[in-house]
Amino acid sequence: MPDPTVREMLLARVDELVDQMTQHLEEARTVTEQLHPEQARSCRNAITMASVMIDEIRLRAHARPLEEPGQ
Secondary structure (H helix, E strand, O other): OOOOOHHHHHHHHHHHHHHHHHHHHHHHHHHHOOOOHHHHHHHHHHHHHHHHHHHHHHHHHHHHOOOOOOO
């Protein structure tokens, strides 16, 4: 099996960090459900927005550059 490229190692680290952030957001969602209903709703909205941004980080990190070197 060939050694991973620097890009592959960096993407693996991004994936690891994104997974950790996703887990933390889920924990925050669970805890905030114990708040007053209005506070919990506000927190859910913010958590949902953060989840979308985290997904965007993963997608953009894995996207190929428009022009690959050597092309």
